[in-house]
Amino acid sequence: MTDLELRAYLLGHASDGSAARLEEQLLEDEDLFAALRSTEDDLFDDYVRNRLTPAERAQFVARYQGGHEGGHEGGHEGGHEGGHEGNSRRLAFARALAERTAAPATASSVNTASPSGTPRMGRYWLPLAMAATVVMAVGGLMLSRAGDVSPDDRAAVSPEPGVAATTATPAPTPAIVPPLVATLVLGVSRSAGNVAVIEVPASTPAVELRVRLNPADRFAQYGVELRSPANVIAWRGDGLMAVTEGQELVLVARVPADALTTGMHEVSVFGAHANATPEMLGFVTVQVSRIP
Amino acid sequence: MVDELLPKRGRDWALAALDLERLLLLLDDDRDHAARTYEYLRHRTIGLLRWWGASNGEDLADLTLDRVARKLSEGAEVPRDSVGAYVRGVARMVFYESRRDPHVQADIVALTVLPAVVDDGESQTLASLDRCLAALAEAERQLVLRYYGEGKAKQVRSQLAAELGVSATALRIRAYRLRERLERCVEAGVEAPR
Numbered sequence: 001m002t003d004l005e006l007r008a009y010l011l012g013h014a015s016d017g018s019a020a021r022l023e024e025q026l027l028e029d030e031d032l033f034a035a036l037r038s039t040e041d042d043l044f045d046d047y048v049r050n051r052l053t054p055a056e057r058a059q060f061v062a063r064y065q066g067g068h069e070g071g072h073e074g075g076h077e078g079g080h081e082g083g084h085e086g087n088s089r090r091l092a093f094a095r096a097l098a099e100r101t102a103a104p105a106t107a108s109s110v111n112t113a114s115p116s117g118t119p120r121m122g123r124y125w126l127p128l129a130m131a132a133t134v135v136m137a138v139g140g141l142m143l144s145r146a147g148d149v150s151p152d153d154r155a156a157v158s159p160e161p162g163v164a165a166t167t168a169t170p171a172p173t174p175a176i177v178p179p180l181v182a183t184l185v186l187g188v189s190r191s192a193g194n195v196a197v198i199e200v201p202a203s204t205p206a207v208e209l210r211v212r213l214n215p216a217d218r219f220a221q222y223g224v225e226l227r228s229p230a231n232v233i234a235w236r237g238d239g240l241m242a243v244t245e246g247q248e249l250v251l252v253a254r255v256p257a258d259a260l261t262t263g264m265h266e267v268s269v270f271g272a273h274a275n276a277t278p279e280m281l282g283f284v285t286v287q288v289s290r291i292p
Numbered sequence: 293m294v295d296e297l298l299p300k301r302g303r304d305w306a307l308a309a310l311d312l313e314r315l316l317l318l319l320d321d322d323r324d325h326a327a328r329t330y331e332y333l334r335h336r337t338i339g340l341l342r343w344w345g346a347s348n349g350e351d352l353a354d355l356t357l358d359r360v361a362r363k364l365s366e367g368a369e370v371p372r373d374s375v376g377a378y379v380r381g382v383a384r385m386v387f388y389e390s391r392r393d394p395h396v397q398a399d400i401v402a403l404t405v406l407p408a409v410v411d412d413g414e415s416q417t418l419a420s421l422d423r424c425l426a427a428l429a430e431a432e433r434q435l436v437l438r439y440y441g442e443g444k445a446k447q448v449r450s451q452l453a454a455e456l457g458v459s460a461t462a463l464r465i466r467a468y469r470l471r472e473r474l475e476r477c478v479e480a481g482v483e484a485p486r
Contacts, residue, residue, distance in 0.1 A: 010343075020380070023340055023376075023380050024376040024377040024380050025376060026336060026339075026340070026376075027333065027336050027337065027340065027375070027376035027379050027380055028373075028375060028376035029376075030332055030336070031461070031465060033335075033336045033339060034464075034465045034468050034469075035461070035464060035465070035468075037339070037468055037472075038464050038465070038467065038468040038471075041440075041468065041471055042445070045440060049442075086342075089475075089479060090475070092414060092417045093417065093421070093474075093475050093478055093479075095414060095417070096414065096417040096418040096420075096421040096478070097421065097440055097474075099418055100418065100421060100422070100425070100437070101437055101440055101441040101442055102442055
C-alpha cells in the first residue's frame with residue numbers, strides 16, 4: 001500500500017472498492033493501521049504548513065473540519081480521534097509541532113527542564129523576543145451589517161481612517177512570543193479607503209493577521225487571500241476558523257513573512273458553509289514595509 | 293485477562309463469555325495471544341469507525357465485536373484470514389444502525405451546527421509540547437524534530453532511516469509511536485498545565 005493510496009483514502013477519493021479492501025486489511029494488519037495513522041499525521045502537518053494543493057485542502061477541510069458527511073460510503077465527519085474536538089486537538093498539535101520545527105536550530109534548542117523543574121527558554125527565542133509585538137488597529141468602515149456593533153465598540157478599534165496606531169512593546173520573556181500581530185477591520189469594498197500599515201522586521205517569521213469579523217458572519221470555515229503589489233495571490237489560507245475573544249469574533253491567519261513584500265497588499269476575507277459557495281466578507285488594504 | 297474483555301452491558305454475561313471464547317479461538321489458538329490480538333483488533337475497529345465519522349467509536353466497536361462473537365456462536369463460519377473483512381462488514385452495519393438511532397442523530401446534528409470557533413490555546417499547546425519534548429530521550433527528540441521538521445520530507449526521512457540503519461517503514465512506525473506519545477502528553481499538559 002503506497003503513501004499515495006493511503007492519502008487518497010484519507011482524503012475521500014479512493015474508490016469504494018479499494019477503500020473497502022484497505023479497511024479490511026487494516027483491521028488485520030497493525031503496521032498498516034499505523035502507516036495510515038502516520039499518513040494522516042502527515043496530512044495534518046501539510047495542512048497547517050500550507051503544503052496541500054487547493055483541491056487537497058478542500059478535501060481535507062471537508063473530511064476533518066466539515067460538519068457534513070463526505071468521503072466514501074460511511075462519510076468522514078469525525079476522524080480518528082473522535083469528531084470535531086479530536087481533530088481540533090490534532091490541528092493544534094500539528095501547528096505547535098510546525099512552529100517548533102520551523103524555529104532555527106530547533107533540534108538543539110528544545111527546552112530542557114532546569115533542576116528546579118522550570119523549563120528554560122531556548123536561545124532561539126531571543127530574536128523573537130527582541131522583535132516587538134506590534135498591534136495595529138486600523139480604521140475602516142465596518143461591514144454593512146456592522147450596525148450590530150455599538151459606536152463605542154467601533155471607536156475602540158477604528159481610529160482615524162488610514163491612520164495606524166502602532167505600539168511596540170518588548171516581550172518580557174514569555175513562553176510564547178507572537179512574531180507580529182496586526183489587527184484589521186474589513187471594509188465593504190476595495191475603495192473603502194482604509195489602509196493598514198504593517199512594518200515587518202527581517203527577523204519576523206510570520207505575520208498574524210487578526211481580522212475582526214462581524215459577529216453575524218459565522219461560517220463553518222473562512223478563507224483569507226492576500227494579493228501582492230503585483231496583483232497576484234501572494235498567500236491564501238483556506239479552512240480557517242474564527243476565534244471568540246470576549247464578544248468579538250476574530251479570524252486569525254498566520255501569513256509567512258516571506259509572502260510579504262514592500263508595497264500595497266489587499267486582504268480579502270470570505271466565509272463558507274460546507275458545500276456552499278464562499279461569500280465575500282470584505283477587504284482591507286495593507287501597506288507592508290519590510291525592515292531589513 | 294479475558295474477563296476484562298467481556299461486555300459490561302447488554303446480554304447475559306455467561307452467554308457473552310461463551311461467545312467471546314469463540315471469537316478468541318478464531319483470532320489465535322493461544323489464549324493469551326488471542327486476548328492481545330482482540331485488543332489490537334478493537335483498537336483498529338475504533339479507528340475505522342471514527343474514520344467513517346462515528347463520534348462514539350469505542351461503544352460501536354464493542355457492539356461490533358460483541359455481535360461478531362455472537363454470530364460465531366450462532367454458527368457463522370469465518371476463516372481466520374477473513375476476520376478483517378467479516379469484522380468490517382459487521383462494523384458497517386453497526387455504524388449505519390447507529391446513524392438511525394435518534395440519540396446518535398442528535399449528536400451528529402449537534403456537531404454539524406457547532407460554530408467554527410476554537411479556543412485560543414495555541415500558546416498553551418506549544419508550551420506543553422516543549423515540556424513533552426524535553427521529557428523525551430535526546431535520541432527520540434531528535435528523531436521527532438527531524439522526521440516532522442521542515443524541508444523535503446522524503447529526503448529527510450530517507451537520510452534519517454539510513455543513519456539509524458532501519459527501513460523507511462520501521463522509521464515511520466517509530467515516529468508515529470513517538471508522536472502518539474507526544475500528543476497524549478501535550479493533551480494532558482494542556483488540560484492540566486503545570
